Amino acid sequence: MRRILEYGAVVVIALLLNFLLPRALPGGPMKLFGSPEALSRLTEAERAQIAQQYGFGRPLPEQFADYLTGVFTLDLGTSLSDGRPVAEAIGEALPWTLLLVGTSIVITCVLGVALGVLGALRRRRGGGAGLLGTAIVLDSLPAFWLGMLLIVVFGVQLNVLPTYGAGTLAHLVLPVTTLVVTGLGYFFLYTRSSMLTVLTSEPVQHAHARGVPYGRLVRRHALRPALLPVHTIVLMEIGFLAGGSIVIETVFAYPGLGRLTFGAISARDYPLMQGAFLVLTLMVVAMNAIADATYPLLDPRARQ
Amino acid sequence: MRALGRQGRTGLALLAVITAAAVYGLLLPDSAGTARIGEPYAPPGPGLPLGADDLGRSLLDQLLVGAATSLGLGFLVALVVTALAAVIGGAAAIGPRWLSSLIMRSIDVMLILPELILFILAAAFLGQSFGIRVAILVVLMWPVPARVLRAGMLTAWSRGHLEVARAMGAPRWWLLLRHGSYLIGPLLIPVFVRAAMRAILYDATLSFLGLGDPTAPSWGTTLYWVQVNGVFLSEAWVWWALPPGLAITLSVLALALIGTAVEERLNPALKEVPA
Numbered sequence: 019m020r021r022i023l024e025y026g027a028v029v030v031i032a033l034l035l036n037f038l039l040p041r042a043l044p045g046g047p048m049k050l051f052g053s054p055e056a057l058s059r060l061t062e063a064e065r066a067q068i069a070q071q072y073g074f075g076r077p078l079p080e081q082f083a084d085y086l087t088g089v090f091t092l093d094l095g096t097s098l099s100d101g102r103p104v105a106e107a108i109g110e111a112l113p114w115t116l117l118l119v120g121t122s123i124v125i126t127c128v129l130g131v132a133l134g135v136l137g138a139l140r141r142r143r144g145g146g147a148g149l150l151g152t153a154i155v156l157d158s159l160p161a162f163w164l165g166m167l168l169i170v171v172f173g174v175q176l177n178v179l180p181t182y183g184a185g186t187l188a189h190l191v192l193p194v195t196t197l198v199v200t201g202l203g204y205f206f207l208y209t210r211s212s213m214l215t216v217l218t219s220e221p222v223q224h225a226h227a228r229g230v231p232y233g234r235l236v237r238r239h240a241l242r243p244a245l246l247p248v249h250t251i252v253l254m255e256i257g258f259l260a261g262g263s264i265v266i267e268t269v270f271a272y273p274g275l276g277r278l279t280f281g282a283i284s285a286r287d288y289p290l291m292q293g294a295f296l297v298l299t300l301m302v303v304a305m306n307a308i309a310d311a312t313y314p315l316l317d318p319r320a321r322q
Numbered sequence: 323m324r325a326l327g328r329q330g331r332t333g334l335a336l337l338a339v340i341t342a343a344a345v346y347g348l349l350l351p352d353s354a355g356t357a358r359i360g361e362p363y364a365p366p367g368p369g370l371p372l373g374a375d376d377l378g379r380s381l382l383d384q385l386l387v388g389a390a391t392s393l394g395l396g397f398l399v400a401l402v403v404t405a406l407a408a409v410i411g412g413a414a415a416i417g418p419r420w421l422s423s424l425i426m427r428s429i430d431v432m433l434i435l436p437e438l439i440l441f442i443l444a445a446a447f448l449g450q451s452f453g454i455r456v457a458i459l460v461v462l463m464w465p466v467p468a469r470v471l472r473a474g475m476l477t478a479w480s481r482g483h484l485e486v487a488r489a490m491g492a493p494r495w496w497l498l499l500r501h502g503s504y505l506i507g508p509l510l511i512p513v514f515v516r517a518a519m520r521a522i523l524y525d526a527t528l529s530f531l532g533l534g535d536p537t538a539p540s541w542g543t544t545l546y547w548v549q550v551n552g553v554f555l556s557e558a559w560v561w562w563a564l565p566p567g568l569a570i571t572l573s574v575l576a577l578a579l580i581g582t583a584v585e586e587r588l589n590p591a592l593k594e595v596p597a
Contacts, residue, residue, distance in 0.1 A: 024427070024430050024431050024434065025434065027431045028431050028434045028435060031431065031435065032435065035440065035443070035444075036443075039443065039444065039447040039448070154578050154579065154582065155571075155575060157574075157578060158519075158571050158572075158574035158575040158578055159571050160523060160526055160527065160530075160567065160570050160571065160574075161527075162530045162545065162549075163563075163566075163567035163570065163571070166545070166548065166549070166554055166563055166567070167563075167567070169554055170554045170559055170563075174554060174555060253433070253434070254433070256436075257434075257435070257436035257437060257438070257439070258436075258438065260436055260439060261436050261437065261438025261439045261441075261442075262438070264438075264439065264442060264531070265527055265530065265531065268531065268549070269549065279442075280531060283442070283446050283533065284532060288447075291443075291446060295439060295442075295443045298436070298439050299435070299439055299440070302434075302435075302436040302439070303434055303435075306434050
């Protein structure tokens with residue numbers, strides 16, 4: 019119940035931010051309709067007409083009600099750069115982003131957990147230290163830069179993988195690799211430290227003292243409690259990867275929501291920008307809700 | 323120094339080198355990195371150790387000035403975030419119950435919101451000056467550290483000597499500061515380091531998207547021009563795209579190494595695991 023209220027609060031905040039930020043623009047919401055030069059060519063009457071048409075003169079609560087109606091009827095306005103309905107442009111781009119982010123999340127989680135457990139078990143051996151060092155380095159790489167390097171190596175020098183666009187599996191390889199590699203480090207570090215904490219915990223130490231064989235100790239006694247807190251990281255990872263998609267789709271000219279957003283930012287196409295951000299935020303919130311709802315499957319204590 | 327181990331010392335050494343570069347960058351004239359002093363697309367040569375960009379601006383100067391901007395912003399954000407998180411986390415730990423639950427609920431809500439997306443959104447609408455970027459980062463970044471510090475303060479608060487002192491009736495915040503600060507103080511270091519790390523990465527990402535301050539050279543902005551000009555299709559990427567990316571990676575890496583080392587030192591339990 020509390021979680022539902024929290025998600026409600028999150029959606030309200032996302033909507034409010036999306037509504038208020040354009041109105042907080044230096045120069046007012048009129049800037050939504052074009053560059054300063056273009057605006058300065060407008061006559062006073064034309065300005066008044068735009069303000070009238072979009073209701074900027076009316077009280078804020080009334081405008082907000084209108085905005086909400088628009089959101090719920092999927093009427094997000096029209097793009098300034100090509101005159102298309104924003105909802106249509108987003109509808110075309112969204113599946114591509116879901117594909118990219120979804121694939122990356124699954125691979126990152128599986129690989130991150132596996133390597134994290136391995137890193138914890140091999141803590142004192144060379145392999146473990148190597149894993150730890152690699153994870154810290156990977157965690158420090160800026161995603162967009164890694165993407166560029168991958169393009170240089172696999173696209174330009176070796177010429178084996180497509181570096182832009184989407185459509186085939188090969189197109190997914192480089193963007194997904196970039197997202198996974200930059201997202202993996204944090205996941206690994208967290209799983210590893212969680213596993214280490216559980217290995218020192220009393221139940222596990224007790225089982226160890228009872229003479230439970232090591233493999234069984236790890237599988238039966240340590241693994242499950244160690245993976246519970248990792249759940250929180252999945253939530254953070256979702257936000258991280260969705261944010262990363264803005265950057266990565268730009269680097270790889272991938273036709274998803276991220277690139278749409280970037281294009282809108284560059285063109286100062288505020289209605290499109292606003293709509294894309296709203297959908298991206300809601301996408302993250304929805305994914306979080308799914309991850310949250312599946313948590314009781316992992317932890318019997320959360321089932322009451 | 324020795325207490326930090328090899329990892330931590332490597333991190334400190336790296337950070338020292340980058341800080342030195344940043345200080346040198348601060349000493350350069352204002353026009354450094356923005357003035358056209360060479361041929362456009364000039365390869366590295368005398369006077370231009372890293373060549374020039376599409377407008378003939380020195381790439382080395384951009385790198386040095388960028389070091390000052392990045393580290394400056396990172397440390398400033400980290401400082402404010404740590405202070406804010408300490409106050410909010412402290413209030414959640416020893417404040418009245420309603421305040422505590424209000425803070426914890428807000429943190430839960432903030433954690434669901436995607437930071438990077440909101441950061442880009444806010445920067446796109448509110449403007450790109452240094453102060454605004456710092457403010458946005460602080461607003462988005464305080465929740466995680468506040469939660470960490472609250473936990474630390476609760477642990478400190480339950481210590482025996484604090485309980486004794488509490489019985490004497492001094493104000494709670496005074497007790498925490500006077501008798502708990504030696505326990506809480508060290509916790510601030512990893513919080514500070516992690517905040518600086520994330521601030522540097524986020525800010526570079528923002529500049530890479532073309533949302534940085536266009537008048538000030540920065541690592542992310544240089545990489546933005548790399549992307550716009552398709553530099554990686556030519557050999558210029560070696561001196562144009564590699565150095566700023568490496569600079570970002572090494573700065574974040576230095577901080578990460580220091581952070582991990584301090585954490586291991588604070589939590590020796592991490593070292594005593596049956597292998």
